[in-house]
Structure formats: structure tokens, C-alpha cells
Amino acid sequence: MITTSNLSKAYNSVTVLNIEKLDIPKGQSFGLVGNNGAGKTTYFSLLLDLIQPTTGYIKNKNILVNESENWKPFTSSFIDESFLIGYLTPEEYFYFIGELRGQSKKDVDNLVSQFEDFFHDEILGKKKYLRDLSKGNQKKAGIVGALIGNPEVIILDEPFANLDPTTQIRLKQIIKDLAKKHGVTILVSSHDLLHVTDVCERIVVLEKGEVVKDLVTSQATLKELEAHFAGESLN
């Protein structure tokens, strides 16, 4: 589904990301972990054509993302608050995204109603603008916004950060379901090793912009990751 080839990004000759090859097959739940500055958000931004690659390219369903815009109809994402429109209510935001993705009001209502327990009664019908919601509630709205319109690829940057424990657990279930039942390719980054090992079939560790580990998740993965990051901190 997503192929990355010779991709690098440099700012003033400082390379922040350098991935020779990375293929993500359709329907995989893919986790990206790494410390601050490892290049996770840079990779996602390149994938969404928000920054320009220095070398190489990313293909999303065989479409070169930095040359054509045709990947947009089947790709959705929530990276940070700049993906929210602060002066809209959550409902209006969902309808807006729905309109962009050719969904009727009813389609959107149907989809959103499935996430009622995820929202924990703090999002819908509150008569509040998104900018006035707490960080965690903003995130919930943003994540659900990214699920509207049957996307085939979903990209979530740090989806677990700022969420309360109950919501974290529910989000994990949602991500698992999307990949398993609906065949959605889902890319998640996180600082929380436990969460990623829980939801992702495959985990890639980035360090200073390079892929240092590429693991198929198993019982031993969490231990291995913990050992890796603990070792790193000792160096």
C-alpha cells in the first residue's frame, strides 16, 4: 500500500530523516516509535505531502504523494491541533469533513454514533467550540474526524497522548477493529511502548532519522523495545 524509497529530509544539510526502504502492506496496523526528534512526525508529514522530501519518494497506493493529489480521497489523518477548525463545534467539524469526502449528513451521523462511548459524553451536543474543549477532548474529536469517509489509509500521530485511561483502552479497540475487520492500513506513532505493542502488528523504531529496528509484534516485542530504549539512555 505504502512504499518508501530512498527517502530523506534535510534542513540546512542536517539530515533529520533517512529511510532507504520501507513497505507497508494493505491492512497492516503499523507502529512507529522513537524518542523526540527521531523523525516520526517528519515521516508522517512527508507522507501527507506537507513537507518536501530532499531525496526519494513515498508512494501511496502507487501514487507519488509529492506529485499527484489523488491519494487524498482515500487517506486521512490527525497529526496535531492544526487539523482542527477551532471555531466549529465538533458536530459541524464532522459534517465539514464529511462534505469534503462526499458523505451525507446521515452517513456522518451513523459513523459518529458508533463512537458514543469513545466520546464518553463529552463531545457531542455540548454547545462548545472545538477551541474551548480540553486537549484530550480535542484529540478525541480529531481522531474520529479522521475516520470519516471510509479512508483506506489512516495516519495518527501520538493518538494516545493526552487521553484518559478509559479512552486509551477504547481507542486501542477501535484501531484493532479498523485494521482487522475493515482492512484499513493504519499508521500510528507513540511514545508509549505498551500501547503500540498492544495495537500494532508491526513496529518500526526510528533513531535520529534512521530505521534501527523493524519488528513483527510478538510476546517478546515489548521486552525487546524496553531493552532497546533503556540501553539507549545508558549510552
Next chain:
Amino acid sequence: MIQRFLSLEWKQFTRASYFQKGLAIKILLFLGVLYFGGMAIFMGGLLFFILRKTMPEVDPIVTVNNFLIYWALANLAIRFFMQQLPVMNIKPLMTVPIKRNIVIHYLLGKTTLSFFNFISLLIFLPFSIVLLVEGYPVLNVVCWFLSLMFLNMAINFINFLINKNNTVFYSLILVILILGGLEYFNIYKISEPIGFAFNAMYNNPISVVIPLSLLIGLYKINFNFIRKGFYLDGAVSKKIEEVKTTDLTWMNRFGSVAPFLKNDVKMIWRNARPKQVVMMSFFFLFYGLIFYTQPTYIKMPAVLAFASMFVTGGFLLSFGQLVPSWDSEYYKLLMSQNIPYRKYLESKWYLMVVAVSISFILSIPYLYFGWKIFSMIVAGAIFNVGLNSFITLFGGALNRVPIELNVKAKAFSNTNGFNPTQLLIALPKMLLPMLLFYIPYKIFNFEAGIIVLALSGVLGIVFKNYIFSKIEKIYQNGKYKTIAAFGEKK
């Protein structure tokens, strides 16, 4: 303690975004301040002589006193519009071991240095000096001057008390309009009783204590207000607005641009900054009154063409020049969502067209000045729709300054989207209608000028698709730069 505060203040001043701009902007800003300051001093100095000449039978000080009520009301209205109590600044100071009272005194004291206080000072100081030179009694003049300054500060503090309430503002505007109207049509002159009061104050220097005590009282009220609200959920807290939803489904008839149009309407309606811009653009409507009433300008048709373009182009110019910036807060969303750039730009264009049309309808009273003037407005409106809108959108592509939507622009820090490129792009917007009118006017006659100006707009509409694809390309090419610039911390 005080010097620490002062050093904080100095850093805030020198590191503010408007000081980080290029040298050219700094010079322009400096000239702007100089200009307004100079104008105020000049006005203040000349006021006495003008009044003596135009109304020789009335003592100038009496006339001034009569009109002080309008000074006070306008003063309050402008402050309400532009000045905000910098209450948010106390948040980082709340947990620092400084006595609360000191922080509040500092905060309130700081507002005395506001630009708005100086404007009145710069008018009344030279006026008072002229009075003294002209031999008016020293004690009376000094006390009168002090009274005005106390009132000025009192208005400063009234503003902070009413600032959170929009109804107060609109009632204020209404009161000014009604009083002005009654005065103008000689029905009831509010200036008489108020003027009488001010004159009495001038004649009895001791009454300076009245405004002084008013000022002290208001200071106390403000102090208590902040003191009571000195908690995170008190005065410091961001006001959470009640959601106002309006049914905009009727806009769906605009087809594929409808989602964006609906969004833009909400954006304007629900954010402080664009609302301010819309109100400003409303004042452009009155631009014609300045030009059409002056005999000097009537003989300069090129200037009239320029003014006519302004009458209907207020929104287009002030909103349009910041086009991608309005969406800077969520630009990444727009760039990664399923949105063709074309539709996004088209919706902005429709918005401008609607605004020009509304302004045009509102400008119909200009028929009073005759068909010739009105035909210029018509031609100006067509030019605005067909050509100026595209030039504005094109200029927007070069504008990469993020805007904080829900923060009011302040006087002299309103440099968002104000840069040399912006000035360059403003030139054709101003000069083009003048040239388009003036050249055929000189060669043929007045009608030819009007026709050419209108025709240029029609041509723009005819080639709309072509122009749009050109503009779209320019926006596409600047995409990464724009995203990066909008992502920068303000």
C-alpha cells in the same frame, strides 16, 4: 521589584512580532506613529485659531467644552474596539512570590501608557498651551487640562469594565449616532447641558476633584474586579462563548464550493479578528463622502475613480489581502484533506463577490451626487468583481503571515500580512483603476473612461477559469513554504 517588571515589559516590547520585521516596516511604523502624533499636535495647536475664525462670537474654549461629550463617547468606542485589558499576562505571575496587589497595580498602571491615552494628550496639551499663550487664566486652564486627562484615564478604566460585553458597544455606537443626529437636525442638543457642565468646571478650577475622584473610584473598581478574579477560573480565564448555530443549508445551492463558503461565514461570524475586518470594511462605504463633497477632487476624475473603487471594495481589499492567512490555524488540515485548491480559492472569490454586491447595494444613496458619480461606482464595482478580486487573490499567494483568528488586532501591532510584498501588490490595486479610467478619459471622454474600467472587469469574469488555473498554480508552488510559515509559533 519595579525594575524587574520594567525589564519584562521592555523585553515584551522589543521582542514583539512587529519589531522582528524588516527595517522597512519599522521605518513605516515609525512614520505612522509620527504622522498620527504630529497630526494630533497640529490639530490641537490649530484648533483654537480655527474655532476663533469660524465662530468669532463664541469663545473657543466654550465650543470645545460643548463637544467634549462626543470626544468622550468616541474615545470609549475606539478603545472598546481596539484596546484589551492585558489580563492574561498575569497568569505566569500568579505563582511567583510577588504580592497580588503589586501585580494588579502594575497591570493597571501599565495601561496608562497605552497609545490611546496619548492621542488625547497630544491634542489637548498643545491646545492648552495655546490658551495660556493667548492669556487665559493659568489656574483655570491647568485644572481644565488635568480634568480632561483624568477623564481620559477614567474612560480607559471604564473600557476594561465593559470590554467583555458586546451589547454595551453596540448601544454605545447607537447612542452616538442618535445624539449626533439629534444635534445635527437641531432637535435636541446634548452638547448644551454637557457643555454647560464642562464650562462650569472650567470656571471653577476646584472642581478638578470631580474627575479625579471619578478616576480613583474607577481604578478601585477595576482593582477589586481583578483582585476578586485573581484565579485561573476568574478574570484570567478565557471566556467560553455560547455556541451560536445558524442554519446555513440554504448555501448548498452554491454547489461544490458550498462547504467552504459555509465555513467562511462561520469563520467571520465567530472570530474577533475577521469581525473587526468586516466592520472596518463597512467604513470604506463612506469613503466617497470625503471625495465627492470636495470641489478640489471633482476636478480630478482619476482620484474619483480611485475613490469609487474603494466604496464597494472595502471588504475585498481588507479581507481579501489576507486570504490564505485566515485559514492559517488549520492549513495543514486543508492541505491534507480531500480538497482541490481550486474550490478553496473559488469560495473565497464568491465571498468577495457577494461582499462587493452588498456594498454596491448599500452605495445606492450615492445617487444623490448624480449619475456621473454613480456610474463611476458601478464601473468600480465591476472592476472589483472581475479584476481586483483576482489581483487580491494573487497577492494572497505571496502572503504567508499566520493570523490568530480570535485575537483582536491592536493599534500599531496590526502588521499581520503587512510586508513589502503586500505593499507592492497593493499598488496595482490602487493605480490600475485610476489608469484604466484616466487614459481613455484623457484621450476620449468621461464615458470612455467608465466603459473601459467596467470592461476590464467584464474581461476578468470572461477569463475567470483561465485566471483561476494560473492563480491555483502559484498557490500550489508556494504550498510547502506556506505550510511551514503558518506552522511557526506566533
